[in-house]
Amino acid sequence: MSSRNVSRLIVCARVLAVALFLVILLFPIFWTTTMAFKPAEEWAPTDGTTYWLPEDWTLSNFIRVLNIGDTGGFGGIIEAPLDATPSIIRSLIAGIGGTLLALVCGTLTAYGISRHRAGGRHHPFSILQMRMFPPIAVIVPILFLWTYLQLFDTVHGLALVYGAVTFPFVVWLMLSFFDEIPREIGEAARVDGCSRMGVFVKAILPLARNGLATTALFVFILNWSDFIIALSLTDANKTAPVFLNEITSASTGREFGPQAALGLILMLPPLVLAVFIQKHLVRGMTFGAIKR
Amino acid sequence: MTDVRLDHVSKRFGSIQALDDVSLHVAHQEFFCVLGPPGAGKTTLLRSIIGLEHPDAGTVEIGGHDVTGSEPGKRSVGIVFQNLALYPDKTVAKNLGFPLRQQSPRPSAAERDARVREIARLLRIEPLLNRRPAHLSGGERQRVAIGRALVRLHDVYLFDEPLSALDALLRVEMRAELKHLQRNLEKTLIYVTHDHVEAMSLADRICVLAGGRVQQVTSPQEIYRRPANKLVAWTIGSPPINLIEMNVVENDGQLSLDHAEIRIGSLPDGTLDPLRALMGSGATLGVRPEAVMLGRDAGDSRLACRVIAVEPLGPETIVDLELHGQVIKALTPPGVAYRPDERLPVAFDLGTAHIFGGDGATVYSADGDQSLVLHVGAPPNE
Numbered sequence: 001m002s003s004r005n006v007s008r009l010i011v012c013a014r015v016l017a018v019a020l021f022l023v024i025l026l027f028p029i030f031w032t033t034t035m036a037f038k039p040a041e042e043w044a045p046t047d048g049t050t051y052w053l054p055e056d057w058t059l060s061n062f063i064r065v066l067n068i069g070d071t072g073g074f075g076g077i078i079e080a081p082l083d084a085t086p087s088i089i090r091s092l093i094a095g096i097g098g099t100l101l102a103l104v105c106g107t108l109t110a111y112g113i114s115r116h117r118a119g120g121r122h123h124p125f126s127i128l129q130m131r132m133f134p135p136i137a138v139i140v141p142i143l144f145l146w147t148y149l150q151l152f153d154t155v156h157g158l159a160l161v162y163g164a165v166t167f168p169f170v171v172w173l174m175l176s177f178f179d180e181i182p183r184e185i186g187e188a189a190r191v192d193g194c195s196r197m198g199v200f201v202k203a204i205l206p207l208a209r210n211g212l213a214t215t216a217l218f219v220f221i222l223n224w225s226d227f228i229i230a231l232s233l234t235d236a237n238k239t240a241p242v243f244l245n246e247i248t249s250a251s252t253g254r255e256f257g258p259q260a261a262l263g264l265i266l267m268l269p270p271l272v273l274a275v276f277i278q279k280h281l282v283r284g285m286t287f288g289a290i291k292r
Numbered sequence: 293m294t295d296v297r298l299d300h301v302s303k304r305f306g307s308i309q310a311l312d313d314v315s316l317h318v319a320h321q322e323f324f325c326v327l328g329p330p331g332a333g334k335t336t337l338l339r340s341i342i343g344l345e346h347p348d349a350g351t352v353e354i355g356g357h358d359v360t361g362s363e364p365g366k367r368s369v370g371i372v373f374q375n376l377a378l379y380p381d382k383t384v385a386k387n388l389g390f391p392l393r394q395q396s397p398r399p400s401a402a403e404r405d406a407r408v409r410e411i412a413r414l415l416r417i418e419p420l421l422n423r424r425p426a427h428l429s430g431g432e433r434q435r436v437a438i439g440r441a442l443v444r445l446h447d448v449y450l451f452d453e454p455l456s457a458l459d460a461l462l463r464v465e466m467r468a469e470l471k472h473l474q475r476n477l478e479k480t481l482i483y484v485t486h487d488h489v490e491a492m493s494l495a496d497r498i499c500v501l502a503g504g505r506v507q508q509v510t511s512p513q514e515i516y517r518r519p520a521n522k523l524v525a526w527t528i529g530s531p532p533i534n535l536i537e538m539n540v541v542e543n544d545g546q547l548s549l550d551h552a553e554i555r556i557g558s559l560p561d562g563t564l565d566p567l568r569a570l571m572g573s574g575a576t577l578g579v580r581p582e583a584v585m586l587g588r589d590a591g592d593s594r595l596a597c598r599v600i601a602v603e604p605l606g607p608e609t610i611v612d613l614e615l616h617g618q619v620i621k622a623l624t625p626p627g628v629a630y631r632p633d634e635r636l637p638v639a640f641d642l643g644t645a646h647i648f649g650g651d652g653a654t655v656y657s658a659d660g661d662q663s664l665v666l667h668v669g670a671p672p673n674e
Contacts (some may be wrong), residue, residue: 184377187344192440193365193394202390206381 035260036061043257061261084262087243092269093155093268094239095223098162102219105163106170107212111200113171114178115186124175131168135161139232146233153235159235162223169222170215177211178204199252213280221270240266293320294355294368294447295482296341301350303336303504311347312504315407318482323474325495326484327527333504333537334484335374338450341482342369355447356545365394370441371450374511375457376433378425384436387422388412391444411439442477467493470580488528492516500524517644517659520666522652525578531610531621533646534584536577540570549575549647552616554595555667556642563647563656570650578646584622586611586630590639597638602630613638640666 035043038061040052045051063069067083109127112118119126140160143152151157181204189203190196205212230239238246244262246256274281303311310333318324326334339345341352343364351360353635356540359367362425370391379387385408392404399407412418415435425433434454442448455463471494474481485491491498492512492518500507500515500523507527508520519525525533538556547564549556556577559567567575585591597613597620604626611622611630615638622638630636647656658664 064320182375182377184373184375186378187364188371188373188377188379188440189390189394190340190344191364191369191371192391193396195365198394202394203379207379209381 001273026068032260032263035256036264038257040257040290042197042262056087063255064263065258065261065265082247082258084240084243084265086176087238087240088265090155090172090237091224091230091266094158094162095220095226095269097156098161098166098223099216099220101159101163102166102170103216106167106215107174107208108200109167110171110174111178111204116177124171127168127171131165135165136228136232139229152233155237158230158233158239161229163227165229166219166222169219173215173218174208174211177208177215181207210280213277217270217273217277219253220273224266224270294321295322295355296448296480296482298337298341299351300354301332301337301340301347303340303345303347309504311340312475314350314501314504314506316499316506316509318480321478321480323471323483323496324480325491325498326482326501327491327498328486328490328501329527332501334486334501335452336504337501338452338482338484341448342371342450343367345635368446369448369450370444370446371436372441372452372454374452374454376425376437376454378433378436378440380425383422383424384412384417384428387425387436388421388439388443391440395444407443411443414442414476415439423445430458431466434458434466438473446479448480448482449477451481453485455485456487458461463490470494472623488530492528500527503528518655518657519646521654522576522578522648523645525654526646529580531581531623534579534581534620535648536579536615536618536620538575538577540567540572540575542571547634551577552667556647557666557667558663558665560656560661560663566649566655567647570655573606573650575650575655576648576652578648579620579640579642580644581621581623582614583609583641583644584620584624585639585641586613586622586624586636587628589624590637593637593639595638595666596635599630599632599634599636601632636651642666 016151028087034053037057037059038051039056039058040060042051042054065084067081067085068096109118113124117123119208146152146157146161149157152158185203185207186199194202225241226239227241227245230242231245234242240262244259244266247259247262296316298314298316301311301314302309312333314333314337319430326337328334336345338569340347341354343359343362343366346654351358354357354367374397377391382390388408389404389409391489392399392407400424406422409418412421415433415438417439420428420432420436425436434457438451454470455466457467467490470483474494483491483494495512497509498512498515500520502523508515508524510518515524516528518617519528522535526535536554537549541548541550546557547567549559549567566661585593597615600612600614600619602612603610607626609624609626609628609630611624613620613622613636619639624630643658643662644658645658645664646654649655
């Protein structure tokens with residue numbers, strides 16, 4: 001085989017590998033999206049037909065999962081009422097609350113470590129060690145504690161755990177951003193008359209805002225998509241992912257249509273947030289890669 | 293009166309003694325240069341004055357008030373950092389306005405704006421007010437950094453090697469501007485540099501700092517003519533002073549400095565006692581490159597040296613010569629083409645020579661006194 005043929009073969013293999021990767025990556029999103037718009041007859045066909053695309057586009061899954069009207073039932077059977085709205089609101093509150101908590105505590109901690117080596121040389125690593133085991137490993141003691149503190153099955157109880165679990169990520173991400181900012185900028189601000197907190201708020205934080213935006217998005221996605229902690233620490237007050245998992249009915253078993261519809265809805269907030277902070281995101285993700 | 297006084301200030305970082313018992317007095321409205329090699333403790337000295345570093349021992353006084361423990365923002369001292377430390381996310385106008393916003397009571401927006409414009413006009417950066425530091429040239433950034441220090445009316449301004457990041461041409465230009473600026477400001481200015489030309493051209497007085505210790509504080513003329521020790525002499529001047537190790541010898545009651553090829557005789561009376569104490573350990577003869585004369589300029593000197601290298605600089609030429617295994621640098625007028633490996637007559641103008649003792653301290657500076665006599669050839673009794 002000539003070297004020309006070999007290089008063609010390599011190109012072909014590369015294209016195939018990328019294509020395969022894309023299919024694995026994108027197919028679930030495709031399937032969820034199309035399923036959300038299929039009527040029950042198509043997402044649960046009785047005759048074994050596979051509907052790649054909805055033949056009869058409908059919004060009934062959204063109407064049903066958000067409880068905003070009458071879907072007309074499924075095959076004449078009256079459906080049990082569904083309403084995901086409260087769980088979405090709870091998810092938003094717990095997710096945003098936990099993110100803010102982690103950002104405030106984590107950013108201050110990272111700044112202290114970056115500027116003053118607070119806690120000693122091994123402090124950053126010991127903070128990261130908090131994430132060396134899965135949170136589920138300590139969920140049972142937290143469950144007891146939360147029950148005792150009357151935080152079980154509450155949104156703010158969940159936000160506290162989310163804040164604690166994502167705190168190490170914030171510290172580690174922000175630490176690298178703060179380390180990039182020259183010491184003299186903080187010193188200049190002190191000479192210009194800022195208090196120590198003023199230095200942080202007025203001089204350092206504006207410089208780290210790209211990093212802060214990137215970190216916020218990352219942490220929010222973690223909290224928003226949490227399933228296992230919410231499953232353990234809530235009962236009646238479920239969050240959206242837990243609610244999604246429990247959409248079943250006696251007649252059809254799992255209700256894939258409404259599940260897909262809610263799944264699609266759950267994709268929106270991180271997407272909206274990402275678009276909102278996109279300007280910062282691009283710079284945040286390349287921060288430190290290039291010597292300025 | 294805003295003078296700055298450091299009294300027995302010491303500062304140690306781990307095993308490094310950055311400042312070692314430094315005492316200084318900078319007078320009101322003086323342009324004071326701190327000159328020293330890298331690592332001499334110059335920056336630590338400035339940081340102690342402004343309050344970013346707290347000395348382990350000693351006190352810092354500004355305008356008669358002890359400020360040793362007070363916050364940097366409360367000292368009425370402005371600083372231009374070595375790496376400028378502009379706020380990269382803020383425009384030039386915001387950079388200049390930032391110190392004013394932190395003032396209490398805070399001036400009104402109109403007052404702040406007026407002050408920013410005034411400073412921008414002074415430094416000729418008015419057209420740049422809406423740009424960010426990333427879109428400025430080196431010289432422009434430099435001016436913004438100076439402007440940010442000047443925008444608040446302080447009593448003392450500190451400059452930490454402010455010109456070191458600029459290219460040679462801009463450095464000379466900014467140097468002249470700084471000197472002009474200081475005359476207009478009528479403020480006390482402390483300027484740190486490792487460049488002796490900068491120090492000589494700007495300063496009312498120069499302090500040479502090395503190893504965290506003050507070596508000498510005096511006027512530029514004086515520091516060149518009468519350096520306190522070998523280190524100061526070495527720091528001032530480019531190329532640096534030639535240092536030739538000599539033996540102190542006494543023959544028939546006559547003291548002289550001997551070297552394999554030369555002998556310095558007719559030592560002045562004042563130097564005899566200290567030199568006699570150095571018999572056995574030796575002394576150092578310091579001859580500046582500009583006092584080494586070559587070829588025709590050397591007259592009928594019997595001393596001949598081999599040329600090692602020639603560096604024509606335009607207005608002058610540096611010639612490296614070999615004197616008994618040691619390199620001696622000569623600064624000569626242009627116009628004569630010297631060739632490597634040729635042997636040339638060499639003479640020293642001992643009217644500007646220095647003699648340093650074993651500990652480096654100056655024993656004798658000729659300073660125009662022509663009493664030293666150079667004899668050439670191996671000492672007769674050896």
